[in-house]
Amino acid sequence: MAKARGLGVALAAVSGLLLGGCATTPAKEPPTRFSHDPYPSTYHAYPGVPTLLKGATVLDGAGGRIDGGDVLIADGKVQAIGRGLSAPAGAVIVDGTGKYVTPGVIDIHSHLGDYPSPAVAAHDDGNEATAPARPEVWAEHSVWPQDPGFSRALANGGVTSLQILPGSANLFGGRSVVLKNVPARTVQGMKFPGAPYGLKMACGENPKRVYGSKGQMPSTRMGNIAVTRQTWLNAQAYKRKWDNYEAKGGDMPDRDLAMDTLRGVLAGEILVQNHCYRADEMAIMIDLSHEMGYKIAAFHHAVEAYKVADLLRENGTCAAMWADWYGFKMEAYDAIRENIALVDKAGACAIVHSDDPNGIQRLYQEAGKAIAAGRRVGIPITEEHAWTWLSANPAKALGIFDKTGSLAPGKMADVVLWNGNPFSTYTRPERVWIDGALMYDANNPRMRPVSDFELGQPGEGDVK
Amino acid sequence: MTARRRISWLGVTGVVCGLAGAVVGYKASAETIAIVRGTVAIGDGSAPIPNGTVVLRDGRVIAAGAGVAVPAGARVIDATGKWVTPGIVAGFSRLGLTDVDGVDQATDISGDGPFSAALDIAPAINPNAQPMAVNRADGVTRAIVAPGVGKSIFAGQGALIDTAADGNPVTRARLFQYVELGETGAEQAGGSRAAAHVLLRNALREAAELGRGVPAAAGQERSPTAPESQPIVRNPNESRLYEARRSQDVLLTRFDAAALVSVIQGRQILMVHAERAADIRQVIALGREFPRLKLVLVGADEGWTVAPELARSGIPVIASALSDLPAAFETIAATQSNVGRMRAAGVKVAIGTINDDDTRMAFRARNYAGNLVALARLPGATGLSWGEALAMVTSSPAEVVGLGNEIGSLQPGRRGDVVIWSADPLDNMAAAETVLIDGVEQPLVTRQTRLRERYQDLTPGVLPPAYRR
Numbered sequence: 001m002a003k004a005r006g007l008g009v010a011l012a013a014v015s016g017l018l019l020g021g022c023a024t025t026p027a028k029e030p031p032t033r034f035s036h037d038p039y040p041s042t043y044h045a046y047p048g049v050p051t052l053l054k055g056a057t058v059l060d061g062a063g064g065r066i067d068g069g070d071v072l073i074a075d076g077k078v079q080a081i082g083r084g085l086s087a088p089a090g091a092v093i094v095d096g097t098g099k100y101v102t103p104g105v106i107d108i109h110s111h112l113g114d115y116p117s118p119a120v121a122a123h124d125d126g127n128e129a130t131a132p133a134r135p136e137v138w139a140e141h142s143v144w145p146q147d148p149g150f151s152r153a154l155a156n157g158g159v160t161s162l163q164i165l166p167g168s169a170n171l172f173g174g175r176s177v178v179l180k181n182v183p184a185r186t187v188q189g190m191k192f193p194g195a196p197y198g199l200k201m202a203c204g205e206n207p208k209r210v211y212g213s214k215g216q217m218p219s220t221r222m223g224n225i226a227v228t229r230q231t232w233l234n235a236q237a238y239k240r241k242w243d244n245y246e247a248k249g250g251d252m253p254d255r256d257l258a259m260d261t262l263r264g265v266l267a268g269e270i271l272v273q274n275h276c277y278r279a280d281e282m283a284i285m286i287d288l289s290h291e292m293g294y295k296i297a298a299f300h301h302a303v304e305a306y307k308v309a310d311l312l313r314e315n316g317t318c319a320a321m322w323a324d325w326y327g328f329k330m331e332a333y334d335a336i337r338e339n340i341a342l343v344d345k346a347g348a349c350a351i352v353h354s355d356d357p358n359g360i361q362r363l364y365q366e367a368g369k370a371i372a373a374g375r376r377v378g379i380p381i382t383e384e385h386a387w388t389w390l391s392a393n394p395a396k397a398l399g400i401f402d403k404t405g406s407l408a409p410g411k412m413a414d415v416v417l418w419n420g421n422p423f424s425t426y427t428r429p430e431r432v433w434i435d436g437a438l439m440y441d442a443n444n445p446r447m448r449p450v451s452d453f454e455l456g457q458p459g460e461g462d463v464k
Numbered sequence: 465m466t467a468r469r470r471i472s473w474l475g476v477t478g479v480v481c482g483l484a485g486a487v488v489g490y491k492a493s494a495e496t497i498a499i500v501r502g503t504v505a506i507g508d509g510s511a512p513i514p515n516g517t518v519v520l521r522d523g524r525v526i527a528a529g530a531g532v533a534v535p536a537g538a539r540v541i542d543a544t545g546k547w548v549t550p551g552i553v554a555g556f557s558r559l560g561l562t563d564v565d566g567v568d569q570a571t572d573i574s575g576d577g578p579f580s581a582a583l584d585i586a587p588a589i590n591p592n593a594q595p596m597a598v599n600r601a602d603g604v605t606r607a608i609v610a611p612g613v614g615k616s617i618f619a620g621q622g623a624l625i626d627t628a629a630d631g632n633p634v635t636r637a638r639l640f641q642y643v644e645l646g647e648t649g650a651e652q653a654g655g656s657r658a659a660a661h662v663l664l665r666n667a668l669r670e671a672a673e674l675g676r677g678v679p680a681a682a683g684q685e686r687s688p689t690a691p692e693s694q695p696i697v698r699n700p701n702e703s704r705l706y707e708a709r710r711s712q713d714v715l716l717t718r719f720d721a722a723a724l725v726s727v728i729q730g731r732q733i734l735m736v737h738a739e740r741a742a743d744i745r746q747v748i749a750l751g752r753e754f755p756r757l758k759l760v761l762v763g764a765d766e767g768w769t770v771a772p773e774l775a776r777s778g779i780p781v782i783a784s785a786l787s788d789l790p791a792a793f794e795t796i797a798a799t800q801s802n803v804g805r806m807r808a809a810g811v812k813v814a815i816g817t818i819n820d821d822d823t824r825m826a827f828r829a830r831n832y833a834g835n836l837v838a839l840a841r842l843p844g845a846t847g848l849s850w851g852e853a854l855a856m857v858t859s860s861p862a863e864v865v866g867l868g869n870e871i872g873s874l875q876p877g878r879r880g881d882v883v884i885w886s887a888d889p890l891d892n893m894a895a896a897e898t899v900l901i902d903g904v905e906q907p908l909v910t911r912q913t914r915l916r917e918r919y920q921d922l923t924p925g926v927l928p929p930a931y932r933r
Contacts, residue, residue, distance in 0.1 A: 457790070
């Protein structure tokens with residue numbers, strides 16, 4: 001069908017050319033729509049059984065807490081949350097006494113699959129570092145679903161969804177993809193249904209270093225901004241051309257994959273995820289977004305967010321942060337332990353993120369460190385509020401909060417049962433459900449995924 | 465002009481140090497200090513002791529435990545509701561060699577100059593590097609510091625340092641020689657493990673040749689006890705080996721060969737980095753081939769798969785606690801149960817931050833140890849008891865490098881490195897509240913705490929934030 005339509009466009013173009021010398025005006029062709037989702041999700045919820053988690057400390061992920069609370073999941077959804085819920089016939093009942101139940105952890109910043117284990121050059125698929133602006137690349141086209149890191153994030157980290165981003169070598173790194181953390185043969189089998197795409201942008205040291213070292217622009221921060229602005233101007237022109245075509249028809253403009261992505265951002269369909277460390281640079285990127293007409297969903301690695309927390313609040317932009325990483329590069333030199341707590345206190349949207357295949361296994365502990373650092377300087381942070389950093393806030397910044405990120409009835413049953421207080425070093429996930437299907441059970445060695453890469457290798461199927 | 469500028473720069477430094485804490489300029493405290501009513505953990509593997517006392521005098525531990533009397537005249541620190549432990553010993557780090565990893569000029573981990581084994585990192589340690597302050601403020605009081613390799617499998621000689629704010633960081637220089645024998649070693653040697661092993665044996669052969677003594681030059685008589693006749697020197701930068709006769713086909717510089725004499729004679733530890741089971745077996749074989757080598761294994765992600773052999777070899781191990789990904793083809797069997805399984809098999813194990821932010825984040829070791837305690841509740845995993853886990857980041861690293869009688873625990877006679885924590889230090893909610901090194905209370909102010917104070921309140925003031933300090 002699409003092919004036939006394409007042929008029609010081609011014929012129209014040819015006839016237009018042939019009739020060019022005549023006085024008659026050719027009829028305008030109606031606009032052709034192209035697919036915005038050519039690699040659609042094939043993810044489906046795996047079968048689950050109705051399950052009632054009883055008598056646990058429930059943190060609902062959106063700031064609510066129920067001590068001695070129950071959560072009922074069935075048909076892939078959260079059915080009810082409260083106290084004294086009764087189990088439907090045939091439901092599995094799990095005693096949560098002394099344990100916690102939370103929504104699954106959502107890591108807004110991961111490179112699993114794009115920088116998989118083992119980290120050999122043949123797997124180095126995270127940065128299309130061949131031009132400073134590469135919005136045409138899509139992270140999902142690099143994702144290796146067999147990366148053993150996914151299972152570690154599930155079993156040790158309670159991570160149920162994650163955003164895979166292209167790297168930060170480029171000002172425009174390409175499109176991100178949001179995945180559900182289920183083992184799959186194909187990336188389409190992991191794609192979070194209905195999640196918007198993200199655009200990875202970067203400011204600061206990385207782009208200028210990568211291209212400056214090649215004797216190319218940008219080699220400075222001012223070069224970064226100049227290339228970024230010019231690229232957006234090109235995108236605006238492209239968008240005008242396509243908007244006009246799609247409204248009025250006529251000759252189809254040339255498709256440009258890079259510009260398609262940027263047009264998606266300007267149209268509000270694609271969310272900007274901006275790697276940016278320094279306070280001054282975040283302010284410049286915010287001005288730039290105003291100048292060009294888009295919104296920044298989140299700054300990632302925002303180690304100086306605490307200096308401009310007010311600005312972030314006013315602009316509705318989240319800050320995705322580490323608890324204690326510091327000093328590995330100049331733009332991380334001013335990192336402080338209270339960053340997450342101070343951003344939160346200012347009323348801005350705080351997120352704990354990993355950017356790391358090890359860190360993603362302990363985001364809940366990183367949130368614990370951030371709570372403790374905040375409390376030490378007199379910021380009262382409750383456990384139920386702190387869980388918003390791990391589920392509701394990343395879900396909002398990814399545009400999926402209507403589907404997951406809290407334990408509200410009707411939402412995806414992405415749930416973790418923790419064997420203790422989930423901010424503690426002494427706690428691990430006991431069971432993890434994704435869309436109501438049990439995907440990990442610490443007490444059952446069969447409920448532990450083994451990637452193809454690990455099959456037949458030393459340590460296969462071991463507790464990792 | 466230059467002199468004047470330097471003087472004014474020093475003046476500024478003096479002011480900064482003065483603000484940071486009045487501890488500059490002296491080392492061990494002559495004070496008697498009694499820390500009372502805290503939960504005391506000795507660091508030797510034993511369980512914590514409620515309502516314990518720790519007594520320090522002249523910078524050393526005098527007593528620690530329950531029912532310890534407070535000496536008359538002691539300065540008493542009340543630790544009610546708090547935990548008291550030995551300072552954390554970073555089992556493997558690059559602390560003090562870097563201020564900012566990503567800035568070449570701020571990093572002294574490795575170089576590509578002509579020397580390898582002779583390199584001594586002690587003079588490169590910068591006690592004012594921010595990671596020193598940040599780790600000190602988080603209860604890290606000592607660190608085993610290794611150089612990184614440049615153009616050889618030999619990285620040079622590492623040290624034991626302290627993190628005290630006294631400008632004098634080196635506790636024990638030239639404590640060990642560090643060599644890479646896994647993937648990194650193979651790469652340094654030209655692309656294969658076979659090349660690395662020949663390189664290693666050739667180097668040891670050259671060192672052995674030098675170590676047989678220096679023949680007197682023609683026409684000169686020299687006592688065998690004369691300093692010139694002793695090729696083994698404490699500091700290879702003061703080598704007396706200029707007369708040494710060597711084979712014609714030497715591959716090492718004279719300094720590098722000289723540095724390895726102490727290694728081949730078992731007077732200096734040879735710390736070997738290897739991860740893969742096969743590589744670990746080769747290290748064990750090396751110990752049989754050169755029985756005088758004092759081997760320490762670093763890394764050993766696949767150590768659990770050869771744990772009985774390792775235990776029989778007596779080679780102690782410094783391992784990364786939470787390595788559980790097949791991050792490389794040499795770590796395919798990595799699991800968080802590695803440390804627990806090796807220990808259960810009888811291997812002497814300590815925790816270090818190998819390939820894991822070793823320049824800056826040694827403070828994470830205590831959380832890693834806590835995670836190994838968590839494994840004890842995970843079916844199929846092998847974890848540690850709380851006491852064993854604390855020992856992994858205190859006394860065990862000290863013992864691995866032969867300094868267990870000096871640091872790493874609160875047993876009598878050890879250096880007075882003590883931390884008072886707000887809560888259980890292996891849990892991530894705890895913070896170090898008081899840090900003593902050699903009995904001297906340390907400043908816990910860092911750039912991080914100063915930045916936090918400056919920006920804690922974003923309400924605009926009469927002057928910009930730069931005036932807040």
